[in-house]
Amino acid sequence: MNGTRLLFSKPWIWSFAATITVWIVTVLFTGGASSLGLSQAALTFAAFSVIVGLGQMFVITLGPGNIDLSVPATMTLSGTLALKLMDVQDGMIVVGLLVSILLGFGIGIGNYVLIKLLRIPPIIATLSMSFIIQSTAIWTNRGLRIKPPEILASFTTSNLFGVPNIAIVALILSVIAWVLLEKTVYGRWISAIGQSTFAARMTGIPVDGTRLVTYILCAVLASICGYLLASFSGGAALNMGSEYLLMSIAVVVIGGTAVAGGNSNIPGIWGASLFMFLVVSMLNTYGFGAGFRLILTGLIIIAVILLAGGRQSSR
Amino acid sequence: MNEVITRQEVVAARGIKVTFGAVKALDGADLVIHAGECVGLVGHNGAGKSTIVNAINGGLTPHAGEISYGGVRAQHGISTARANGVRCVFQELSLCPNLTVNENARIMHAELAGWNWRSRAGALVKLQLQEIFPGHGIDCDSTIDDLSIAERQMVEIAVSFAGLNQKPKLVILDEPTSSLDAGLAAQLMAYIRRFVGEGGSVLLISHILGEILSTSDRIVVMKDGRVVADRSASEFSKRSLVEAMGNVAREKEWQRAGDKRNGAPVLAMPARRGQGLAFEAHRGEMIGLAGLGGHGQTETLLDLYLSRNSNWWPARRKEIAFVAGDRSLNGIFPLWSILKNLSIASLGDFSARTIVDRDREGALGNGWKKRIEIRTPDMENRILSLSGGNQQKVLFARALATSARIVLMDDPMRGVDVGTKQEVYDILRLEAAGGRTFIWYSTEMDEIRLCDRVYVFREGAIVAELAGDEITEKNVLEASFSGGEAA
Numbered sequence: 001m002n003g004t005r006l007l008f009s010k011p012w013i014w015s016f017a018a019t020i021t022v023w024i025v026t027v028l029f030t031g032g033a034s035s036l037g038l039s040q041a042a043l044t045f046a047a048f049s050v051i052v053g054l055g056q057m058f059v060i061t062l063g064p065g066n067i068d069l070s071v072p073a074t075m076t077l078s079g080t081l082a083l084k085l086m087d088v089q090d091g092m093i094v095v096g097l098l099v100s101i102l103l104g105f106g107i108g109i110g111n112y113v114l115i116k117l118l119r120i121p122p123i124i125a126t127l128s129m130s131f132i133i134q135s136t137a138i139w140t141n142r143g144l145r146i147k148p149p150e151i152l153a154s155f156t157t158s159n160l161f162g163v164p165n166i167a168i169v170a171l172i173l174s175v176i177a178w179v180l181l182e183k184t185v186y187g188r189w190i191s192a193i194g195q196s197t198f199a200a201r202m203t204g205i206p207v208d209g210t211r212l213v214t215y216i217l218c219a220v221l222a223s224i225c226g227y228l229l230a231s232f233s234g235g236a237a238l239n240m241g242s243e244y245l246l247m248s249i250a251v252v253v254i255g256g257t258a259v260a261g262g263n264s265n266i267p268g269i270w271g272a273s274l275f276m277f278l279v280v281s282m283l284n285t286y287g288f289g290a291g292f293r294l295i296l297t298g299l300i301i302i303a304v305i306l307l308a309g310g311r312q313s314s315r
Numbered sequence: 316m317n318e319v320i321t322r323q324e325v326v327a328a329r330g331i332k333v334t335f336g337a338v339k340a341l342d343g344a345d346l347v348i349h350a351g352e353c354v355g356l357v358g359h360n361g362a363g364k365s366t367i368v369n370a371i372n373g374g375l376t377p378h379a380g381e382i383s384y385g386g387v388r389a390q391h392g393i394s395t396a397r398a399n400g401v402r403c404v405f406q407e408l409s410l411c412p413n414l415t416v417n418e419n420a421r422i423m424h425a426e427l428a429g430w431n432w433r434s435r436a437g438a439l440v441k442l443q444l445q446e447i448f449p450g451h452g453i454d455c456d457s458t459i460d461d462l463s464i465a466e467r468q469m470v471e472i473a474v475s476f477a478g479l480n481q482k483p484k485l486v487i488l489d490e491p492t493s494s495l496d497a498g499l500a501a502q503l504m505a506y507i508r509r510f511v512g513e514g515g516s517v518l519l520i521s522h523i524l525g526e527i528l529s530t531s532d533r534i535v536v537m538k539d540g541r542v543v544a545d546r547s548a549s550e551f552s553k554r555s556l557v558e559a560m561g562n563v564a565r566e567k568e569w570q571r572a573g574d575k576r577n578g579a580p581v582l583a584m585p586a587r588r589g590q591g592l593a594f595e596a597h598r599g600e601m602i603g604l605a606g607l608g609g610h611g612q613t614e615t616l617l618d619l620y621l622s623r624n625s626n627w628w629p630a631r632r633k634e635i636a637f638v639a640g641d642r643s644l645n646g647i648f649p650l651w652s653i654l655k656n657l658s659i660a661s662l663g664d665f666s667a668r669t670i671v672d673r674d675r676e677g678a679l680g681n682g683w684k685k686r687i688e689i690r691t692p693d694m695e696n697r698i699l700s701l702s703g704g705n706q707q708k709v710l711f712a713r714a715l716a717t718s719a720r721i722v723l724m725d726d727p728m729r730g731v732d733v734g735t736k737q738e739v740y741d742i743l744r745l746e747a748a749g750g751r752t753f754i755w756y757s758t759e760m761d762e763i764r765l766c767d768r769v770y771v772f773r774e775g776a777i778v779a780e781l782a783g784d785e786i787t788e789k790n791v792l793e794a795s796f797s798g799g800e801a802a
Contacts, residue, residue: 179670183670183671184669184670184671185662185663185669185670185671188655188659188662188671191648191650191651192648192651192659195648195649195650195651196644196645196647196648196649198644198645199639199644199645199646199647199648200648201621201624201626201645202620202637202639202645202646203637203659203660203713204624204630204633204635204636204637204660204717205659206625206626206627206628206629206630207626208626208627209625209626209627209628209629212627258650262648262650263650
């Protein structure tokens with residue numbers, strides 16, 4: 001039975017092994033000069049992917065067909081709305097965060113209402129929701145670029161004992177998510193629903209309630225991520241979420257969460273997020289142009305997903 | 316015996332050994348099947364019946380021993396087995412649910428190629444269905460999803476027996492009647508005799524000893540991965556078969572307590588779609604849902620369950636539990652361990668809805684492992700490492716471990732061996748005496764007779780209610796066939 005356990009723990013070992021390899025290759029190329037800076041940048045940028053990845057992971061765990069495509073739009077709206085509300089005043093930081101969370105709550109409910117009442121598949125429901133959210137963001141933003149409050153900006157860009165604050169926030173959220181997933185009744189429920197919705201219903205699990213909570217959770221995490229990202233980059237932009245559409249799904253899949261649902265993996269999300277950032281910076285240090293870099297990134301994602309898929313089916 | 320030996324061998328498996336990890340599924344088993352005979356194969360859950368079938372049909376490569384087809388030792392594999400005329404009807408239904416009956420026939424019969432294969436496949440299946448189950452009423456253009464579990468089983472049996480260019484030489488039937496009612500089972504048994512009479516051979520696996528005894532020429536008894544008896548069917552009786560399998564028959568009559576219909580019903584439902592009788596259950600009652608398979612019993616159970624169970628809020632106290640019969644459809648969580656599968660329904664009882672208490676979960680698992688004898692070295696093993704009957708025991712334990720006062724059972728004894736059944740019956744009786752109410756859909760008359768009160772279903776409605784001594788095979792059959800006017 002040890003073999004089975006080893007196989008189960010394998011996915012995240014893989015993603016960390018890949019991360020370390022890429023890190024070493026990059027550092028070797030620059031002669032070791034950049035190792036600290038590279039690590040800090042990797043942790044910071046990976047943290048954003050981790051936060052949205054966690055939410056997406058919960059949704060994907062619900063089983064085939066469950067996905068939240070409104071993540072990028074939610075990030076954008078949350079970022080623009082929070083910055084506009086806080087209006088560079090330090091006293092409004094907590095209010096801004098609460099409004100962000102509330103917004104995520106509303107979007108999560110909206111997503112599930114569309115899925116349930118209109119009986120449309122999650123992929124369509126969340127995509128149409130994301131049009132509404134993105135349009136709202138355009139409407140409230142109107143090209144304005146407001147700076148984040150001073151304290152918040154310095155918090156998101158500084159380090160604690162050399163570790164970026166953002167990474168610490170992401171780590172805390174990951175630990176909470178891990179407890180939620182592995183230790184609580186709710187975690188058992190989403191895993192059960194992911195394996196067989198009918199069986200889950202017939203053991204008395206409130207399937208709709210659990211799915212609603214999961215979609216809310218995903219949207220709230222995306223909102224928090226948008227709030228932090230806008231503060232980190234010194235202002236919200238209308239396209240700030242766009243790269244996180246693919247990213248949120250890719251880190252979940254590369255991290256070893258079963259695409260078919262029922263089985264999820266939090267350490268793997270960290271490995272995958274670091275890996276994704278390091279691949280881009282490695283290609284940067286080798287001096288590839290932007291276009292070629294994107295093509296290579298795409299190919300690497302496909303290759304890793306293919307490998308991950310092979311592992312899954314061989315179990 | 317001499318006469319048997321001179322007959323031509325269809326399949327011979329000699330000295331087969333198969334191990335799954337530490338479990339010896341087969342430990343040197345021999346099985347030889349000749350042309351023109353029906354061999355019955357019986358044994359406990361986990362005795363190795365399904366494993367030896369998988370070795371014969373090529374799905375599993377044995378770790379030791381040899382398998383020959385028609386006396387010739389051949390390459391091992393599914394295609395070899397099929398080329399030698401071996402067909403298999405599995406215990407777990409193996410049709411593609413999203414395809415039609417015709418299309419499924421095409422998958423099994425690759426020679427149905429070229430133009431117009433659809434209608435030729437349809438004709439083939441229709442003819443075969445008509446031959447085995449006259450008056451079946453199955454539309455060959457409907458998708459498998461739309462068929463009841465009994466109809467699926469009938470289609471699978473028909474597809475396996477059908478042959479375009481050549482008839483199959485050996486058909487392996489693994490629990491073919493477990494989801495068929497008595498009438499259909501009798502039709503199938505009669506067909507097996509005709510098929511064998513024409514020179515075909517059949518390997519019949521069943522827990523219903525009556526049909527094994529009446530249909531087989533020869534009976535092979537397996538126990539712990541070995542063949543322990545192999546004699547002609549006429550030398551066995553029900554009693555000697557059970558003894559050969561290694562458990563003592565305990566067929567004592569179930570003492571019915573007096574009428575329990577007093578006070579308010581714990582569960583009630585008006586007549587379905589305004590037809591037939593209303594449904595009512597009282598505290599401590601054991602209620603049977605009888606009638607021919609697929610006449611609305613499962614739907615009634617689902618309605619009862621879903622109407623008492625919110626889909627949005629977790630219930631404060633579980634009042635109703637469900638034991639699945641179709642394990643893979645609405646029972647098992649395949650990625651999980653045995654323990655997690657067992658405890659999922661009662662997590663709320665010992666976890667206060669937040670953190671799962673692993674110690675109490677483990678204690679619960681070990682308690683039920685002993686009580687219901689789940690055969691596994693470790694409850695952390697995956698659920699799929701268990702044999703079908705043991706998986707079913709886990710589902711029983713899942714429902715009984717809850718605090719629910721009402722337990723619904725959807726033909727849960729499918730594929731469970733005689734000894735286990737007796738153990739479970741004892742537990743049920745004890746629980747019912749303690750005030751639990753059981754609502755039990757069963758296709759087996761022996762189980763219906765154990766109930767205090769029986770509702771007989773026909774065409775989706777309750778057509779008769781029998782209580783106490785009125786519950787006899789004759790009355791149930793009468794109601795399920797002649798009660799049609801009411802519906």
